[in-house]
Amino acid sequence: MAKPRIFVSSTFYDLRLARGELEHFIRDMGYEPVLNERGQIPYGKESALEDYCYNEINKVHILISIIGGRFGSQSKASDKYSISNIELKTAQKQGKQVYIFIESGVMSEYFTYVKNKDVKGIQYSHVDDVRVYKFIDEIYAMSANNQIFPFDSMPQLITYLREQWAGLFERFLDGEAQVRLVDMMNKMEQVTSTLEGLAELYRTTSTSGDSDDKNRMMDEILIQNHPLFSAMRKLLRVRYRLFFTNEHEMDEWLRYARAGKKLVSSPKLWDEEDRDDFTVYNVSMGKDTHYIFQVSKSLFDENKSLKPMLPGDWDDSLISLVELNTPGDDDEIPF
Structure with a gap:
């Protein structure tokens, strides 16, 4: 039976508990979660490991991006982006449905960054790298498929996803009618x-x-x-x-x-x-x-x-x- 495949994109060490809760929620919904730490992305020897993550996005239907305080592993494609940044950009380029969640503390401090981005030497307490805020700048600059949802807890995030997916199903039924x-x-x-x-x-x-x-x-x-x-x-x-x-x-x-x-x-x-x-x-x-x-x-x-x-x-x-x-x-x- 066909199942929606949901790719979970985020840094790992700081958000591993959130990723685990999301995996259980996706399975409970009857969908198929795709997380690299679970061995659900097949790796080969021909390319860099991150390339297999990007290639897997071709085969999924939805991408969930969670942005926290860590920048994560830098992508080999550009020193401006982390691997999780490129995962989100790849999904948006392919026209996949994406859901972007940012930790509330990071989101609040982002607006401080916006007012002080030209100030040199400023230190931020919620992120380990200012490139996190620069990437959020890019997300806001996109013309579509870039809705951001700040969250304080995983139950709040999961409730939002449940309502969004119910809305997608309703739109599908309306389209069939x-x-x-x-x-x-x-x-x-x-x-x-x-x-x-x-x-x-x-x-x-x-x-x-x-x-x-x-x-x-x-x-x-x-x-x-x-x-x-x-x-x-x-x-x-x-x-x-x-x-x-x-x-x-x-x-x-x-x-x-x-x-x-x-x-x-x-x-x-x-x-x-x-x-x-x-x-x-x-x-x-x-x-x-x-x-x-x-x-x-x-x-x-x-x-x-x-x-x-x-x-x-x-x-x-x-x-x-x-x-x-x-x-x-x-x-x-x-x-």
Whole structure:
């Protein structure tokens, strides 16, 4: 089952108790904590140890940064930053969700630093290196993803995180509801278009006795507004209008738009018998991301032409899209 991976970034010796409490809280939430002292970051021999910490941020979903009074180990990248500073900067550069916590004593003295940063020789009691305050300056200067929460105790910090993550989940649910609303409106628009076309057909041919012409025109209207097109647009993330009249045209579109390759049979993706009643394609939905796309053969007649269908007769099981996971792939989560 997919779990959010949460990277905990801070200096170690002065904040090791806080890191331990955060680890327990993250596990209690059902998420996966990532802490370097727990062996959760795989190290190799090809690069410096800190590089593996930065690389691991590529594989997490959230980073929690705790800033205390110690500067910590200086990064090899720059003498301006510690390793934990670079971890935070890396997460922000990658657009990860970050939460920044600063000990209240450090935060209070920071404002003294702001007023006296040009004074030479000044000593600060809450930090061991003025570079801690210089880095907080940089955080405040960022345009986004830089909200700072001063804290006095770990229960206060954990309560804040619990409320924030509840808010993220609420936003995700609201987004899902919005997607369903847009989908419903698109379906209503499709039904309206079909009805308008049928009404126009009835009006223009009401005096004609040629039923074959009426049926042919009705089929054309139904094909133009076929529910397969809107279903494929949604499933394959297509932003433009989709239209074809037969299986060959669909093959061509899949080949050019989604690098689609028709397969003789479907790979074993389910614990069920082979789906011989489906046409199967291997399609690409992005870099190194491949899917199996299946289309029911019942949508086409014996000449491989698309059969007319009313929107109300559509069944979502007529097409499907399943991701082909490769070894080492990370599970995706909604936030």
